[in-house]
Amino acid sequence: MNEREGLRLMEYLDGRLDAGERAEVEAWLARDPEARRVAEEQRRLWSELAALPQAPVEASAEFRRDTLRRVEQERLAPVLPLRARALAALAASLLLAVVGWAWWSAQDRAARDAAERELVGHLHVLQEYDFLRSHADELDIAVQSEILRHFLGELPREGTR
Amino acid sequence: MSLRLPPLLLLGLLLTGAVLRVDGGSGGLIDPAVLRANHERWQRLPEPERDALRERWRQFHRLPSGERETLLQRAETLRRLKAGLQQRTGREPSAEDAAGELSLVVDRARRAAAVGRLEAGPAPTDANVRAALERKLIVHVTAFMNSLARRGDLDPQQLARLRSQPQSEQLRDALVRLKSEQINLYAEGVPAAEHDELLTLPPLDVAARAERRRLQQGFLGLLGQHLPLTDAERRTLGGAESWGELLEDLRDLKTPQIRALLVERGVAAERIETLLVGPICEMEREVHLLLRQRRAQATGAGGGGGAAPAPGDVPVAPR
Numbered sequence: 152m153n154e155r156e157g158l159r160l161m162e163y164l165d166g167r168l169d170a171g172e173r174a175e176v177e178a179w180l181a182r183d184p185e186a187r188r189v190a191e192e193q194r195r196l197w198s199e200l201a202a203l204p205q206a207p208v209e210a211s212a213e214f215r216r217d218t219l220r221r222v223e224q225e226r227l228a229p230v231l232p233l234r235a236r237a238l239a240a241l242a243a244s245l246l247l248a249v250v251g252w253a254w255w256s257a258q259d260r261a262a263r264d265a266a267e268r269e270l271v272g273h274l275h276v277l278q279e280y281d282f283l284r285s286h287a288d289e290l291d292i293a294v295q296s297e298i299l300r301h302f303l304g305e306l307p308r309e310g311t312r
Numbered sequence: 313m314s315l316r317l318p319p320l321l322l323l324g325l326l327l328t329g330a331v332l333r334v335d336g337g338s339g340g341l342i343d344p345a346v347l348r349a350n351h352e353r354w355q356r357l358p359e360p361e362r363d364a365l366r367e368r369w370r371q372f373h374r375l376p377s378g379e380r381e382t383l384l385q386r387a388e389t390l391r392r393l394k395a396g397l398q399q400r401t402g403r404e405p406s407a408e409d410a411a412g413e414l415s416l417v418v419d420r421a422r423r424a425a426a427v428g429r430l431e432a433g434p435a436p437t438d439a440n441v442r443a444a445l446e447r448k449l450i451v452h453v454t455a456f457m458n459s460l461a462r463r464g465d466l467d468p469q470q471l472a473r474l475r476s477q478p479q480s481e482q483l484r485d486a487l488v489r490l491k492s493e494q495i496n497l498y499a500e501g502v503p504a505a506e507h508d509e510l511l512t513l514p515p516l517d518v519a520a521r522a523e524r525r526r527l528q529q530g531f532l533g534l535l536g537q538h539l540p541l542t543d544a545e546r547r548t549l550g551g552a553e554s555w556g557e558l559l560e561d562l563r564d565l566k567t568p569q570i571r572a573l574l575v576e577r578g579v580a581a582e583r584i585e586t587l588l589v590g591p592i593c594e595m596e597r598e599v600h601l602l603l604r605q606r607r608a609q610a611t612g613a614g615g616g617g618g619a620a621p622a623p624g625d626v627p628v629a630p631r
Contacts, residue, residue: 270369274350276387277368282407283386288438289418290386295445296421297389298483301490301519302452303556304593305459308563 152189160186164193343513346391392520393417421445424554450479453486459594460489463601491515493593494522497533497600523555530562533600534607539569559592570599577602 152160162168163176180187276283283290354362372380390410397405397413405413422441457474460466466474474482495518499507510518522532527549530541541549545565552558563570567588574584579602587595 268347270366271350271354272347273369273372273384273387274354274365275346275391276384277365277372278353279387279390280368280372282410283383283390286411286414287386289414290389291382292421292438292441292445293393293414293417294385294389295442295449296417296424297392297516298487299424299445299449299452300555301516301523302449302456302486304559304596305452305455305591307591308560308589 152186156186157189160190160193164190164197343517344509345513388514388516390414392516396520420554424448424556449483453483455591456486456490456593459591459597460493463597487515487519491518493597494518494532497596498522498525500533500600501537526559526562530566531596531599533596534603535570535596535599538573538603539566563588563592563595570595574599574602577606 159176163173168176180190270277357365372383375383393413394405394410397409401409418438418441424445457466457471461468461471474485477485491513495507495510498510498518498521510521513521526532526536527546528541529536530539530545548565549558549561552561570588571584574587575581579587587598
């Protein structure tokens, strides 16, 4: 029996054929014993299925919870395949390490630069260190006399001479 | 892309931003001209010498703060002294040159301190010189503050607060006010960039510049512009033995012209005579304000300034 004949037989057993078509199939069954055997098997199967109990199937609360959890996990699961996920994690770690290293080294460099800048700003002090110490008294007089010099014009004529 | 990557990238960006921000920080309050000159010298130094200076910098930082301040003051004075020397000689002064110049400064200070002492008296010691300079300085600074108060630039409360401060703080505040005064006078007719540069300089550097300008043009401000020095007058002033003497010689040279200028501007005769024997800086400031006021009136803008006496002047007398 080919597929088209099998479908025709199922439609006949389901009662979906009109009178002419039904007569054709019955004629075919009358002359073909193999077709009659298949038709008999099909009819018995359908009648057994129809005899099965019709009680409603209720899922347990535990089954529903587990199912929902599994669905949730599946929804969150990475879209990338395992190898791509491993590479992405590695790249992220490397990026973090490089940025972290750059940050710390820049902090360190900024601190060193600031210290060096301050040192350079006071270079004249450091290079003259020995002179400043050995001529301390004279320099103290020079400091005072320098400040005084800039206020000298503040007294009346007789006071500045 | 994994859902865990975006937060990591965001963190990375934030950290990068932090790095750039840290790197973009600026330096401390160092005179830009000094920093530039020092930087050029630093670039030329060999590494072992730099290491020695780094070690010295660490030593310097271990000093008590008062000692550090004193050392910085001495270094600043020495720097200005050497800069003046270099300007005169055209070459970088050696340690011997600096020591020689320093001796001259101390000799001049000794002579200034000895004014008022008996000629036959013993030469003052360094300690005596320092004490005498300090007394003179207090007298002059007090006169400066009184002058600002008379002019209305310090109210009586500010003046009282200044007087109640310890001497070192009074001196610091006086130097800051001196800087502001000198910038006002000095900045007449100078380019805006130079004016801005003056704001960044320490008070004594501004004062040193103002002093150089006085040597070139005579009085500061509009008075100097109205009565510029001739070459002959500059040569005459070159013979002065001290800065105080130079200022008085300047006034002596210019007295007839100042008197004529003030008469022409309608200043009362009595006030003119007071100005001509009063403090030179006060005359310089008052005439500057007067000329500015007249100029503003001529151009239709407002002007300010006056010389109202302030209550509670501290009497000053040279010692």
